[in-house]
Amino acid sequence: MTMKKAPEELRFAAMAVDAVIFGIVDKKLHVLVQNVNRPPHYANMPGFPGGLIEKTETAEDAVERHLTDKVHLSGIHLEQLYTFSDIDRDRRNRVISVGYIGCVTPEVVTQYSFDDAHWLPVSKIKKFAYDHDEMYQMALARLRGKLSYTTIAQFLLSKEFTLTQLQEVYEVILKTELDKRNFRKKILALDIIKETGRMQEGVKNRPAALYAFKSKSIKELPPIV
């Protein structure tokens, strides 16, 4: 590879990051959006949080920094999605953006309140700013894929959860109904979750047993669904 020292004229593009953050509440999938108001091209449309990468940080650093600064989210599960480099993806400037997927627990969605950012149920999605429509489609496809062969579901649930809640994560994202008995058999056979010994409280029906994932980190699995 004959790489020259990058001359000034080649450092033309701004590098950015954007994050598609998913959360489930009330059996509905939501994404975190901010209002974008950059007329004439992008006037009052939702867009995903993000921002430029700085000289002293990696893309991962940048996405964490922007999420903390702009929408007050930190410590969430993030993974790289895809890099978007179409010339006109931001019609104002040439910006190449590294897209990320994030997942948060239901409490984060419920308790969240910050400025111009809000949780949009995916059923109400219309048109995003920039190329964020494409980014959303890729993020959702990736989330669906990963759900089936990894433990990514753990980041969409509280630390302790019922088996029904776990099942609902799959049903909501994959848009299918699953058989309760078969789902439990399969999940328990995988040996990835454990009973905590505690029970649900404050429900007006029979309280469910609470479970937790054995590992805090994402694992690969044989296909679940």
Next chain:
Amino acid sequence: MTMKKAPEELRFAAMAVDAVIFGIVDKKLHVLVQNVNRPPHYANMPGFPGGLIEKTETAEDAVERHLTDKVHLSGIHLEQLYTFSDIDRDRRNRVISVGYIGCVTPEVVTQYSFDDAHWLPVSKIKKFAYDHDEMYQMALARLRGKLSYTTIAQFLLSKEFTLTQLQEVYEVILKTELDKRNFRKKILALDIIKETGRMQEGVKNRPAALYAFKSKSIKELPPIV
């Protein structure tokens, strides 16, 4: 998202692409490498072909251009792998690189001859320049994953191939032995390949029937292996 017009100081990084190109010949997986000689950090080590992204092109455009110009490969299957943004990944400059995976047919590997580029059997890999060790590991993991649930194998075979050759693609990359009868049953049941009616020629044993993929484009499948 409050994105400012990117000031000069934010356009610090050079954007590059690199490609990990795989090919199988003689039941061995190979990757295409070029010699990198950039002392003191990278002295006579193999590295993957690539180069900078220019103002007027996307990352996809750039990787195609560099492969054509530098190693005389064009029209091959390429897909985006991951974006590498570690501050010191190129110890000479800050360069963020979009990594790609590529696949070529056995003829390309066999007939190939160009300057300082050559096909390295993966069993002989030692140390790559830059962060290309990490890039290689991710590329191989991705190739293994995709092999099982897509038709990516088609890009590692000639247009017409025998069922044994197809099986060998799986065996070489997944490092497993597969049962011939079961493999054939499974592949044929997927309805992704068709008999061409032609037979192998010039072999000193019983000639095998030649098959071709029904579609030229990559498809998703239920898991094969």
Next chain:
DNA sequence: GCAAAAGTGTTAGGTATACACCCATGC
């Protein structure tokens, strides 16, 4: 005729699916 790879079915075990009722709790 012999070396080399092609081609071809069956069986057994395991996995996935379909399915319905009783239980514990709050009100």
Next chain:
DNA sequence: GCATGGGTGTATACCTAACACTTTTGC
């Protein structure tokens, strides 16, 4: 006592995995 969701087992169909011999060709 009733409404709500929690929790549990079995039978069947399907799929997967294991396994060996005959065929065709070149030399």
